[in-house]
Each structure stands twice: as C-alpha cells, then as structure tokens.
Amino acid sequence: MNSPIRSIRGMSDILPEDIRYWRRLEQIAEKTFLTHGFEQIRIPLLEKTEVFTRAIGSATDVVAKEMYSFEDRKGTSLSLRPEGTAGVVRAALQNSLLYGPVNRLWYSGPMFRYERPQKGRSRQFHQLGAELFGAAGPDADAEIIALGSRLWSNLGLEGLRLELNSLGNADERQDYRVRLQGFLQAHRHELDDETNERAERNPLRVLDSKNPQVRDLLTEAPLLRDQLGTASRQHYDQLKAYLDRLGIEYHENPRLVRGLDYYCHTVFEWITDELGAQGTVCAGGRYDNLVELQGGKPWPGIGFAMGEERLVELLRKKDDIVPPIVHAYLIAVGENSTESALELAYDLRASVPGLQLLNNLNGGSFKAQFKRADRSGAMLGLVLGENEISGGQVTVKFLRQDAEQLKLDRSETTDWLRGYIDSI
C-alpha cells in the first residue's frame, strides 16, 4: 500500500474548525478598508524574480535565502512572492494607477518564504495589506496607522502595542549606516561572528538583535534619530502630534528597523505579547523610493502588511465566535425512504431560507441515525419512516429541548421550519 503523502513542510491546511476565524478577519478587514477608501487589487502569486530583488534588496535574507525561485521553460527566473508590496507597485506602474490623485489599494493572499517553521511562522502564510500612493506628508502616515488602529477595534482586539520609528530619507539612512558600521567595527572583538557578519551585510538589522550582549553594547551606539535632518525630524514630529490628537498610543523605538530595504522615514509595528516569539502582527512603513526602484518616476507610498495566521490566533484565543448551528438532521428508514428523503431535503433547502439541514447518508437503523443526528449537533431530528411516507407527513423530534415530538403534514413543514428558525 502507498503511504499517504503529506503536505509540504510549513504549508499547512486551514481546516473547517478555523475557517470562521479567517472569515471574520477577512470580512471585517475588507469592510474596514472599504470605509477608508481602499480598493482591492489582486495580483499574481508569481512574478519575475527581479520584481523582488529590486524592491526588497538583494542583500536581505528574504531575497537571498528565503525565496522560492525557479526558471520557467524559457529560462526566465520567477519567484513566488515573499511579500505583497513589490508586486502591487509593479502592478500599479504597469496599469497606470500612479501619478494622479491619492490612490489606496488593499490586497490579501498567500506569501511564500523558505524558512524553518515555528509558532506564527510558516512557509506559506497569508497577509492582508494596504498601500497608499501619492501622499508624502505625515498626514498619510497617520491615516495608515489610524486604519490599523481602527481595524483592531473592529476586530475586538486589545493590547496591541504600536512601535514607531523614523529611518529618515535615503541619504540620512546611508550616512547613519556608515556611522553605525564604524561603531560596530570598532567593537567587533566584543561581538559574535554572526553579528559581525551582519554588521557587514546589513548593519541596521543589528539594532534589533535579541542577543543581550549586543543589546548592551548598542546602548552606546549612535542613534539614527540624531542623524535626521530638519525635514525628516519635522515629518516624524508632526506624525506623532497627529497620533496624539487621535489618541493612538505609540512607543518610540529608536532601534526599530524593518527588514526590507525599501523603507524610509516612518516605520512601525503592531506587536502582541500573546503569541510567543513571533509577536509582530502588522508591520509597515513609508517607501518613497520604491516606485523609482521599480522603474517609475519617483512617487511616494506608505503601507503595511498583517500576518493573518497571527491575527487568527488572537481571534481564536478570544474564542467568541460560535460555530454555525445545524438546524435539522433528516432521518429516513424503510422502503423508498431514500428517494423521499432526498426529495424532501432538496425542497426544504430551496423553500426555507438559511436552513442548515443534514440528511442521513449510508443508511442505518433508526437508532444509528438518531445517534448520528445527536452527534451532528442538530437541533431537530426530522423523521421520514414508512408511516410518514405513506401518510405524507414528517415527524419532528426536538433533540436539544424537552418537548413532545410533532407530526406535521408535509405541506405545513416548510412554514413550520421557517417559524422555527426565526424563533431561535
């Protein structure tokens, strides 16, 4: 016998018992995006690899080590998308969505990164994201952060912490990068190999290291904040003033940097303490250089992406979404009962809106079928036996309440069920 095939590592199935949380998340997110003027865009899961190497940066781990890349039959390098923004920018450019009025887009769907799975991290994961193009000011930053905040309240999620930082513009960031690199090099004998290697490749990432020794040393490191020019500082201060006005709490984290190269100025993360090591539930920032990197004329943008698995986990912890109820289980025994039952179910499902009806399959005795009806969680057992069939009737047995069972004429069954559904 063949052994069963398992799904690919890190690519898990989303099972029926979890679907209600996913649906709640996606429905509320969609509604929230809509009320903020965001329109949906759907783009391919597969892009030319260059879409990502240009945007995200070829030195980042995401591009260098974590992409699912392969050549198509013509030898073009393609990659499954590791994130959404790069492709959205590509699509916006290609379809002439930019360079006009402010443009707001949202997307959702699976992303792929080749990593060892752990809690809150998988190789196929799902993101919901929003992107806002054509507004360079801090009001847009506030708007996009406010959207996140509103989404949490719409979802009933509390206790998410907003961390905030500014990376400055490209020049400031480059200057800082050099200074930080200098600092790290001066202390390289105090650092482990891994950190030194990172100091070479992507020094900003050293800032959010979890290594306590590194963190200690970093208290003396130069701060990006001190490197910001007047304009960048004003942008950041103005954003904070707007957030204060909106009553959105934030924690400034001067060591918050994002993993992807395209960010500048405002960067932020929404973080929970309830999910273990992977607590970032939403992260984003401004990417004023990205459109240019992707081959367009410069155009400002800001956005964020949310990890759906992580948000679903938070919703599941609250556990306040009730599973759908099964109204009735149709039991049928005896000569010709199968066709009568199929017919009755077919008719009732058409004539009783919202009726959740299971009909018995695989035969079985009355006892067995009642047992299945009970296990199914159904409120009612509808019984079609020989007596009912010959008399044109249906017996209704209440499985969850203390009440006498009824015998209805088939002609009145539809109305009775409508009334029953309304009453519960």
Place this chain on the structure above:
RNA sequence: UUGUACGUAGCUCAACGGCAGAGCACCGCACUGUGAAUGCGGAGACGUGGGUUCAACUCCCACCGUACAACCCA
C-alpha cells in the same frame, strides 16, 4: 542553516530489555420506529533504516517528520 524536545490505534496518553494497555471517537448488540445514561462485544498502533542483544516499542546511530527557539521576519 543551527539548537532542543518529541514520534505507540482516527484522537489523547500509558507501559516496559521478555505477551503492547486504557480513555475518547467509530461500528454493532441489549432495545428488530427514537439520540445523549448504562452494560456487553467488534475493528484499529510501536515513523523509516541500521546496530547492540538470546531477546528492542524500550538502549545506540542515521534518516524522515512534528513542535518550539535562534537566525530572519508578517
């Protein structure tokens, strides 16, 4: 890529260098048209491959898988 832990029935877990056990779930019977209680019965398992041993589910090694963490990041 690295580290740690764990792989026994559909699920949750036992046991033990010497016959592999239970609970839940499933199917049936007691009750041949009435579930959820009870009793009885049925079917069903040692991740893979080596090694040590008279004997391995148990000890050792490798591999595969899973979980968590580091790295990285949503």
